[in-house]
Amino acid sequence: MSEADASVVIEGLRKRFEAPDGKPFDAIDDISLTVRAGELTAFVGPDGAGKTTLMRMMAGLLRPDDGSLQVLGIDVRADPQAVQNRISYMPQRFGLYEDLSVQENLDLYADLHGVPQEVRRERFGRMLEMTDMARFTDRPAGKLSGGMKQKLGLACTLVRSPDLLLLDEPSVGVDPLSRRDLWKILDQLIADEQLSVIVSTAYMDEAERCAQIFVLNRGKVLADDAPDTLREKADGLTYVADALPDAPARTLQARLIDAPDRIVDAVPKGGDVHFIRRPECEEAALGDLLSGTRFEPREAKLEDAFMLLLREHEGEAASGNDMATADLPPSGEKEAGRSGNDQEAPAIVVRDLVRKFGDFTAVASTSFDVRRGEIFGLLGPNGAGKTTTFRMLCGLLPATSGHLEVAGLDLRTARAKARGRIGYVSQKFALYGNLSVRENLEFFAGAYGLRGAHARERVKAVIAQFTLDQAAQSGILPVGYKQRLAMAAGLLHEPDILFLDEPTSGIDPLARRAFWRTITSLAQAGVTVIVTTHFMEEAEYCDRIAIQDAGEMLALGTPAEVRAQAGETASDMNEAFIAIVEQGRARHTDKKAAA
Amino acid sequence: MSGASGFRTRLVALTRKEVRQLLRDRSNLFVGLLLPLALILLFGYGLSFDVKDAPVAIVLEDRSPTAQEAIAGIGGSPYLVPVWPASMAEAVVLMRAKKVEAIVRVPVDFSQRRGAGDARIQLIVNGADATTASSIEGYVNGAIQTPSRHAADRSGGPSGGGVTLVQRTWFNEAGNSTWYLVPGLLVLVMTLIGAFLTSLLIAREWERGTLESLFVTPVRPIELVLSKLAPYLVIGAIDMSVCLISARFLFEVPIRGSLVVIIIASLLYLIVALLLGLFISGATRNQFAASQMALLASFMPAMMLSGFVFDLRNVPVVIQVISQLLPATHFMELVKSLFLAGTIWPMVLKDCAILTLYAVLLAFLTGRMLRKRLD
Numbered sequence: 023m024s025e026a027d028a029s030v031v032i033e034g035l036r037k038r039f040e041a042p043d044g045k046p047f048d049a050i051d052d053i054s055l056t057v058r059a060g061e062l063t064a065f066v067g068p069d070g071a072g073k074t075t076l077m078r079m080m081a082g083l084l085r086p087d088d089g090s091l092q093v094l095g096i097d098v099r100a101d102p103q104a105v106q107n108r109i110s111y112m113p114q115r116f117g118l119y120e121d122l123s124v125q126e127n128l129d130l131y132a133d134l135h136g137v138p139q140e141v142r143r144e145r146f147g148r149m150l151e152m153t154d155m156a157r158f159t160d161r162p163a164g165k166l167s168g169g170m171k172q173k174l175g176l177a178c179t180l181v182r183s184p185d186l187l188l189l190d191e192p193s194v195g196v197d198p199l200s201r202r203d204l205w206k207i208l209d210q211l212i213a214d215e216q217l218s219v220i221v222s223t224a225y226m227d228e229a230e231r232c233a234q235i236f237v238l239n240r241g242k243v244l245a246d247d248a249p250d251t252l253r254e255k256a257d258g259l260t261y262v263a264d265a266l267p268d269a270p271a272r273t274l275q276a277r278l279i280d281a282p283d284r285i286v287d288a289v290p291k292g293g294d295v296h297f298i299r300r301p302e303c304e305e306a307a308l309g310d311l312l313s314g315t316r317f318e319p320r321e322a323k324l325e326d327a328f329m330l331l332l333r334e335h336e337g338e339a340a341s342g343n344d345m346a347t348a349d350l351p352p353s354g355e356k357e358a359g360r361s362g363n364d365q366e367a368p369a370i371v372v373r374d375l376v377r378k379f380g381d382f383t384a385v386a387s388t389s390f391d392v393r394r395g396e397i398f399g400l401l402g403p404n405g406a407g408k409t410t411t412f413r414m415l416c417g418l419l420p421a422t423s424g425h426l427e428v429a430g431l432d433l434r435t436a437r438a439k440a441r442g443r444i445g446y447v448s449q450k451f452a453l454y455g456n457l458s459v460r461e462n463l464e465f466f467a468g469a470y471g472l473r474g475a476h477a478r479e480r481v482k483a484v485i486a487q488f489t490l491d492q493a494a495q496s497g498i499l500p501v502g503y504k505q506r507l508a509m510a511a512g513l514l515h516e517p518d519i520l521f522l523d524e525p526t527s528g529i530d531p532l533a534r535r536a537f538w539r540t541i542t543s544l545a546q547a548g549v550t551v552i553v554t555t556h557f558m559e560e561a562e563y564c565d566r567i568a569i570q571d572a573g574e575m576l577a578l579g580t581p582a583e584v585r586a587q588a589g590e591t592a593s594d595m596n597e598a599f600i601a602i603v604e605q606g607r608a609r610h611t612d613k614k615a616a617a
Numbered sequence: 618m619s620g621a622s623g624f625r626t627r628l629v630a631l632t633r634k635e636v637r638q639l640l641r642d643r644s645n646l647f648v649g650l651l652l653p654l655a656l657i658l659l660f661g662y663g664l665s666f667d668v669k670d671a672p673v674a675i676v677l678e679d680r681s682p683t684a685q686e687a688i689a690g691i692g693g694s695p696y697l698v699p700v701w702p703a704s705m706a707e708a709v710v711l712m713r714a715k716k717v718e719a720i721v722r723v724p725v726d727f728s729q730r731r732g733a734g735d736a737r738i739q740l741i742v743n744g745a746d747a748t749t750a751s752s753i754e755g756y757v758n759g760a761i762q763t764p765s766r767h768a769a770d771r772s773g774g775p776s777g778g779g780v781t782l783v784q785r786t787w788f789n790e791a792g793n794s795t796w797y798l799v800p801g802l803l804v805l806v807m808t809l810i811g812a813f814l815t816s817l818l819i820a821r822e823w824e825r826g827t828l829e830s831l832f833v834t835p836v837r838p839i840e841l842v843l844s845k846l847a848p849y850l851v852i853g854a855i856d857m858s859v860c861l862i863s864a865r866f867l868f869e870v871p872i873r874g875s876l877v878v879i880i881i882a883s884l885l886y887l888i889v890a891l892l893l894g895l896f897i898s899g900a901t902r903n904q905f906a907a908s909q910m911a912l913l914a915s916f917m918p919a920m921m922l923s924g925f926v927f928d929l930r931n932v933p934v935v936i937q938v939i940s941q942l943l944p945a946t947h948f949m950e951l952v953k954s955l956f957l958a959g960t961i962w963p964m965v966l967k968d969c970a971i972l973t974l975y976a977v978l979l980a981f982l983t984g985r986m987l988r989k990r991l992d
Binding site for chain 2: 078081082083084085102103106107109110111112113115116117118119120121122126129130131133134135136175178179188
């Protein structure tokens with residue numbers, strides 16, 4: 023293929039790294055592929071698939087160990103600078119200079135790319151308009167919200183029209199609204215300038231926009247096709263089932279995911295359970311697993327094909343992907359005395375909660391209850407006040423006013439006592455990397471005031487519950503295991519309530535399934551779980567969710583109720599979320615206009 | 618765009634960025650401008666080996682006028698303050714309590730023996746602090762001998778054995794340690810500013826992930842190095858002026874060599890120090906490690922091993938070899954002789970050549986550290 027047709031040509035590419043445990047492993051394992059020019063191409067894969075390594079090699083930042091790599095017809099290994107002069111690259115964490123203003127960041131990158139002044143004026147105007155940042159040009163980049171930073175990063179990457187644009191997970195950790203904005207900008211530029219774009223992503227809806235998708239796992243290309251062709255792989259294997267009577271959808275979902283010999287994947291969705299059967303398992307063999315509940319085939323989606331490919335490959339690679347189900351209670355049972363618990367005092371009572379930072383109201387008059395044994399989701403865009411609400415509930419931050427009761431204890435008067443009843447897993451798992459799993463747990467047991475035989479017993483119990491390797495060094499565990507360890511530490515003192523702050527951010531779909539499987543069984547055991555997340559589909563696991571924006575509670579109810587509130591147009595949780603936040607913002611603007 | 622104008626545009630853009638970051642980060646400015654001032658005042662005033670107003674106990678067991686006259690000089694010395702205990706025992710108590718630094722004892726038979734030309738005065742010094750003790754010894758000797766020489770002059774005959782030792786110190790005639798330390802301060806300040814401030818620069822960009830974005834632009838490593846050098850060269854030049862001005866006017870150290878040579882040599886050394894900091898920063902990629910390393914690899918050796926305080930001829934061979942490897946040692950030697958002795962061209966040329974060699978070597982190594990690769 024000539025340069026005009028292909029933007030990237032890779033043959034027999036290999037890149038070896040040293041794993042944290044000192045063993046070498048192939049991050050990119052003998053890959054050959056061709057990316058067509060003038061198209062939008064996606065690299066899709068879980069963590070450790072090699073997406074970032076591949077991107078960095080194409081950008082000339084990493085040297086391949088073996089094979090050939092041509093970008094825009096140039097051998098990257100021989101002349102990385104020639105490639106770097108022609109491409110634009112947005113790393114996963116775009117390095118904005120936080121002490122420089124928005125305008126200064128843009129100017130710097132325009133100067134470095136040698137964008138002439140007359141071109142610049144037009145381009146900046148357009149970029150600022152598209153990113154809706156014209157008002158903030160003087161603001162230091164460090165003072166922007168997460169979504170805004172990402173948009174500015176994209177704007178800096180696109181100060182000129184490159185011959186090839188590389189985007190490494192541009193939307194990771196970004197809320198659905200900012201994510202939509204990012205794609206609006208990309209769509210517009212691709213349409214206007216016929217850009218060649220390669221984007222790596224964990225979101226299937228983003229991959230679906232692309233002309234070509236490469237599915238990667240453990241340094242290998244599993245598939246390479248257009249979205250529609252890929253989707254066909256799952257044809258005839260996908261179903262939707264009603265939830266079991268008197269139980270949330272996640273109960274059936276948990277049971278299905280526990281049967282990997284017959285089921286590839288299962289997720290709760292819209293009150294039902296969407297699942298994929300294994301190709302070798304006949305449809306007739308599903309009956310007993312579903313204990314008679316109604317199920318019917320549904321149209322295959324890209325995500326189904328992706329999960330299918332991933333599970334097949336994982337099955338070949340190693341059977342080591344255990345699901346931490348060792349000590350989980352069987353999922354078929356009715357949730358522990360749920361109906362009886364409803365009459366009991368709620369686990370959390372929030373009344374007219376307000377938190378101000380100076381003039382800024384982070385949380386405005388918020389009220390809600392959380393029942394015992396409930397999974398309660400707190401959703402909202404970046405900067406909505408989720409984290410602030412969360413910290414107040416955990417007693418880490420005093421409320422400005424309002425009433426706050428956790429496990430029957432008033433947080434104003436009995437904060438220390440209330441803390442003893444809650445477990446908290448922070449966004450960045452606060453573990454000691456150079457201690458072993460066991461040492462970490464022993465430390466946290468001590469910190470929670472557990473002593474002697476009881477402490478030893480609890481450490482042993484959580485190690486078994488989460489199937490952890492007690493001698494492993496915490497710092498070199500895979501992300502999924504780190505997260506399990508963090509949860510284990512949070513559950514040492516058998517809290518009534520577990521707080522999880524964005525526990526699944528940066529975790530691949532397989533690990534996320536395992537995580538929610540654990541949460542489901544914790545809820546069955548009677549633990550109340552409060553969780554924040556950016557993945558809207560995860561709201562489906564929750565009994566009830568609350569959507570916050572600009573400190574105000576916009577919606578509160580079961581996922582079905584929230585979807586109903588969003589209106590007819592919202593087909594899934596993601597769209598429902600966007601609709602509700604936009605309705606809320608419109609009301610706000612109207613109010614302001616009226617005043 | 619042509620290659621040269623691209624280079625200029627990028628260099629200006631990067632330098633502007635560095636200057637903005639420097640000006641917006643208060644802590645950096647504090648270290649860059651106030652810390653040197655604090656160092657100058659601290660070392661200039663606080664670190665001195667001179668003895669002033671040292672209390673000396675005088676035990677007069679012979680109270681004759683001859684004895685009184687013999688020790689009269691002590692009262693007149695600017696370095697000594699006489700204390701008058703009643704007895705030797707009392708003087709010993711004072712000495713033990715560290716209330717006096719020395720005891721001068723004039724024995725009962727002083728006048729008698731003086732007549733015989735065999736008079737003795739006992740001097741006891743506190744050897745715990747050897748430097749102070751030997752200074753005091755010298756002062757007391759001087760204070761006692763001056764009047765006796767005067768007496769000899771008056772009587773017209775030779776005093777004592779007739780041989781008088783006349784001491785003379787060159788270059789630092791007053792034996793003033795400030796003269797000796799302040800030129801060295803210039804070295805310390807340049808080292809601190811150079812290595813410590815710049816050690817954070819590249820590491821910070823690694824930590825914040827800004828380098829990865831920067832790498833995939835037409836930027837060349839040399840442009841990154843130069844843009845990080847320029848603003849700190851200005852800060853260093855300001856500090857150098859402060860050092861020179863305070864040396865000349867605050868501490869009144871003579872500048873006997875050429876001021877132009879001092880300035881050129883200092884700028885040369887500053888570049889070496891800045892590059893060393895950048896190199897450490899690029900090698901560690903971690904701000905904390907880089908700043909610790911910079912202190913250990915540049916500031917500490919510059920203070921201990923460059924001849925700032927301790928004469929390098931008296932240290933073991935290993936340390937001598939290490940000290941010869943330090944750029945600071947060569948600059949220290951040069952700057953001290955430029956201040957106190959004058960411009961000695963062979964030395965100027967030799968040391969400047971060594972510093973230039975270091976600058977080139979470090980510039981090359983730092984450029985390699987910034988070659989646009991993540992592995």
